[in-house]
């Protein structure tokens with residue numbers, strides 16, 4: 001067993017001062033009945049905890065580190081920019097560069113506003129859609145996670161599922177939640193029903209074009225096409241939450257990979273290169289309702305922060321100039337997820353593997369996972385047991401079943417093979 005004395009001591013101390021000892025619940029290891037490793041440093045595809053255990057990092061800060069941890073180009077950009085000041089609260093050239101870059105990469109984005117997190121991006125995109133349409137209601141999907149703003153904590157994914165019981169949060173008023181309608185992923189009929197029950201009232205449909213917060217669940221054939229069509233017909237704003245998928249499934253995200261144009265998109269994670277950045281953008285006509293141009297208020301003291309912009313621009317530029325990043329991470333994805341699939345098949349284990357490119361999930365269920373209901377059939381104890389075994393063998397996965405594994409440009413075939421060997425040992429094949 002790995003020595004985790006320092007992490008354990010830190011966790012004891014942390015719990016005195018921080019609720020649950022962590023600043024984000026997904027880090028708590030509660031869902032796997034364990035206590036968190038405290039991370040000291042990261043390098044390329046590796047993480048080192050406070051007890052100097054070295055682990056292959058399959059979280060990548062939950063997605064941002066697509067080039068690997070501490071990529072030299074990103075580090076250099078940050079080191080340079082900090083010399084000129086950390087924040088001005090004023091317009092800067094880098095914000096223009098970032099906005100241009102995002103608009104160039106994503107044909108659906110004609111204007112974009114920078115914020116500080118994915119939560120802010122989705123919250124603001126919805127307010128924009130409501131301001132633009134003059135309607136109140138929105139449709140989201142069970143198991144999709146869009147950050148922790150009040151109206152979106154309804155049947156949400158990620159940490160909210162893993163904590164079990166009720167997926168809704170205490171402290172969200174019925175008033176905040178009442179305009180959030182929920183449909184089932186990969187079930188267009190459930191969407192149609194809401195559109196006919198609330199005719200002319202739906203401001204927006206928001207979804208992860210490839211769901212990645214109930215584990216990875218790809219959209220089935222025509223699901224997104226039909227949603228695109230009904231939104232156009234009903235004058236509803238279609239929002240793709242690409243906080244995970246953006247700049248990952250392809251440079252232009254899931255919308256490029258799947259060939260569907262949303263009206264608005266939200267970004268986070270990769271766009272900041274590891275710094276706290278989010279963004280929302282889309283059709284000019286819609287984005288023009290945002291203040292100071294229009295009546296929809298949205299602001300941020302640190303939005304477009306120069307250090308964060310430098311990190312994000314550098315990472316996005318690198319991705320734009322190196323299409324081989326996608327070739328490589330997708331090939332690694334085939335190797336890892338294909339390998340896991342082979343192992344569980346050989347073992348006759350009641351498990352399913354879903355993946356799209358570099359993100360994937362090993363579900364501890366024999367059902368095909370295509371929505372929230374089927375995801376929830378997973379045996380959480382089974383995942384927890386597997387997780388602990390793999391962590392001890394030096395592969396750091398998400399400490400919860402309903403999350404994705406993330407691959408980066410820094411991972412090697414040898415890393416994958418080491419992880420697969422450990423998984424084979426776990427499943428006894």
Ligand SMILES: *Cc1c(COP(=O)(O)O)cnc(C)c1O
Nearest residue numbers: 117118119145146147243244268
């Ligand atoms: C992580 C995530 C968010 C929230 O982003 P934060 O930066 O954690 O606020 C929103 N949507 C999706 C799809 C996410 O994966």
